[in-house]
Amino acid sequence: MTSDPIWQPLVEELARRQRAGRKAEFWLRDDDAVDPTLALDRLLDLTGDFAVSVTLAVIPALTNEKLVVRLDQAPHATVAVHGWAHRNHAPEGEKKQELGAHRPREVVLDDLGRGLSRVTSLHAARAVPMLVPPWNRIDAGVVSDLGSTGFTALSVFGPPKPAALAVINSNVDIMDWHGTRCCRDHGLLVQAIVAQLQRAFDGGEPVGLLTHHLVHDESAWLFLERLFEITTRTEACAWLPIKTLIGRGAAKAVPGKG
Ligand SMILES: [Zn+2]
Known part of the structure; x- marks a missing residue:
């Protein structure tokens, strides 16, 4: 239970949903998993306690069986593909990109297929x-060209652009990357x-919460715990x-769209 005024707008919004008979939908994406760590344990324990499904974006080139063994104990976790090696190929001064137009497209697609x-x-x-x-x-x-590599879905951040495959974007990032590099203000x-x-x-996307367990401060963990407390008891x-x-x-994908 919370009577914290910071959380009151969410409590009220959920009460409105209940009256309208409509569900508020959330999903959780957590990026950069490679190995089992204490921070990953904390994420898996917290989400497990609240029965919240979590999609881990795992860096293929850097991970191995150790993560497999850990996740065998976490049936609520799903794994997605976080590029290939999380390596920047953009020149200095440009925004970092692994999958930009800096290399021939076949090379990028080859990395992604791998x-x-x-x-x-x-x-x-x-x-x-x-x-x-x-x-x-x-x-x-x-x-x-992603479809040719076997991918059926893409997840970036912000409002989705039409594409030939399912686009399931995150839209609320809990970290303040450009300022404190800690959790944003609750x-x-x-x-x-x-x-x-x-x-x-009004027909838009569910809340796609984006987290990065390896860099969470205590405020980030506290935010998640409060959010799960409020959203899983209704x-x-x-x-x-x-x-x-x-x-x-997949039902919304637009064939032929880039
Ligand atoms: Zn990442």
């Missing part, structure tokens, strides 16, 4: 053919979540597994 097959062979049924581009950036030409995060819920009510909320969203997104 990434998908590595993650799938390691994680089998826990893997989903969803690409999460490092730094949430990818060349539009690469997107239009009140501002609550506002961002409520705003996204209102867009979702019938008005659902934390969706990524497979549900990929299925829905």
Whole structure:
């Protein structure tokens, strides 16, 4: 329970949902997993305690069986493909990109095909053919050719652009990358979540929460715990597994779109 005024706008929005008989939908994407760590344990324990499904964007070139063994104990975790090596190929002074137009498209697609097959062979049924581009950036030409590599879904950040595959974007990032590099102000995060819920009510996307367990400060963990406490104790909320969203997104995909 919370009577914290910071969280009140979310509590009220969820009460409105309940009255309207509509569910507030969330999903959780956590980036940069490679190895089992204490921070990963903390994420898996916290999400497990609240039965929240989590999609881990795993860096294929850097990971191995150790992560497989750990995730065998976490049935609520799904694994997506986080580029190939999370390596920047943009020149200095430009925004970092692994999947930009800095290399021939075939080379980039080759990396991505290798990434998908590595993650799938390691994680089998826990893997989903969803690409999460490092730094949430990818060349539009690469997107239009992604289907040929076996991917059926893409997840970046912000409002989705139409594409030939399912696009399931994150839209609320809890970290303040450009300022403190700590968790963003909880009140501002609550506002961002409520705003996204209102867009979702009008036909927009579910709340896609983006986290990075390796860099969370205590404030980030506290935010997640409060959010899960509030959202998992009401019938008005659902934390969706990524497979549900990929299925829905496939129906919205636009053939021939880049
Ligand atoms: Zn990343």
